Amino acid sequence: MLLTPDFDTRPVITFQHVFKTYPTGTEALRDINLEVPEGDFLFLVGPSGAGKSTMVRLLIREEKPSKGKIFVDGIELGRMKRRRLPYYRRKVGLVFQDFKLLPNLTVYENVAFALRVLGEPDHRVQTRVADALDTVSLSGKEHTYPANLSGGEQQRVAIARALVHAPRFIIADEPTGNLDPATAWEIMQLFLRINARGATVVMATHNREIVDLLRRRVVAIDAGQIARDDRSGRYHDVVAKPQVRAQ
């Protein structure tokens, strides 16, 4: 069963008047205000260069906002000490368009990597990696290297790695960008299952078909600003459709 985003539950991700200007002078985000309740499934859509990836980078604290505040699970990311950052990232599962798998590690080792970093004992690593690979239907491919997997399989390994430590948040940046439509759909099913287990999912995407088909919350970014925020949205704005603001 899928969780329906409940706008009345407390927000676990909050953007408060967030601006981001890069040292080159490029204004990537302007006055972003956004609240994401726990268990939400949110698509960030918009044209290339609109600011979606900047929002993702801010959420995983690869960047700090130039102005404004971002809270995740009560932590203000801009003021978080550098030494606390690894512990914050352990709460988050990350999935990228280019999978970011390590080519010299097997499927098992890639997924186990996220647990090794946490210093988990071997027996727990074994059971949790087996569970994660089972979730993404890759049992039996433990000893295969990424180069011998299809794009969809590689992305499933990346998803297994993102969920193996049971994170509360999944942040995905164009996770279906390199995949054919059928495989992209399979991957989306996985995200829905992870969301159904209670994880909050924020996904930046260009995949119109999937966004339109799933009819989840859609936040459209245009020229660094939120152009619309639909509770059950489509990729492109439908003028006749009533819009629901999150805040």
Place this chain on the structure above:
Amino acid sequence: MLLRNLKFALNSAWQSFWRNLAVSLAAVLSITLILILAGINLLVGHAFSQVLDNFRAKVSEISINVSDDTPLQTVYDFQQQLTADPRVMSVHFVTKEQALAQFKADPQNVVLAQQIEGNPLDAKLDVRVRSLGDVAAIDTVARRWPGVDPTDPTNYQGDFVNRMLELSQWLSLAGVGLLLILLTVSVVIVMNTIRTAVYHRRKEIEVMKLVGATEWFVRGPFVIEGIMTGMIAAAIALALLVVAYPPAVDRFKSDIGFIPLSYDPAFISSLAQDLLLAGAMLGALGSYIGVRRYVRI
């Protein structure tokens, strides 16, 4: 958890060393060459210090000539005074008769000894001074002693000793300077080699950081790999030096016979310690600096 992290770092370092064998071997080769140079420097330094020690032992002995009319008790008192001096290692009293016997026993004095009538030689106090730098002070004490032979008080040759002191200081300074240059060069080489290795693995580092690895968790395997690389290089350098050391000394001895160079097997263990320690430290320091830029979150 610390042990698990250490085990992970060791495994990761070992795997990385073999998986990036070409880069690892380049690093081993660079460090080996540097350590061979450093080892040669240490060996040459040791050989010269052996030669210098011989000279030092000779010039740190001073003979105080005793005037013929000095009562024996006064000589014994002065011998005791010198023995009590912390700068003095030993004092040996040589009577006039013993001095003559020594003189005659020296094959260089055969002709002179035949011409000697009676005993013109002074009794003397042979004083061994602990530090070469204190010989001048002991000489001054001796010259002030009333029992000394005023015509020929001591055999101390100030200029020669001072020059020896100066030479030994310059030689050890040059050795230290050369070693410092070699170490700096090697740190830079290791740093750049490790930086290349780190560059090859920047994706792995990025993933590590994204899944929540702490800076030390990321850095640990690289530092261990650096230590491993340094120690392998040190072992190779040591093996080559140990093999080449005795024939090199023989060759040197036959070519430049007047410098009393000798093979010292006892120095090998000290050299092994120094090289392994230097290899480990260079590897660790080079990796630590090399990985810094990529590890900072």
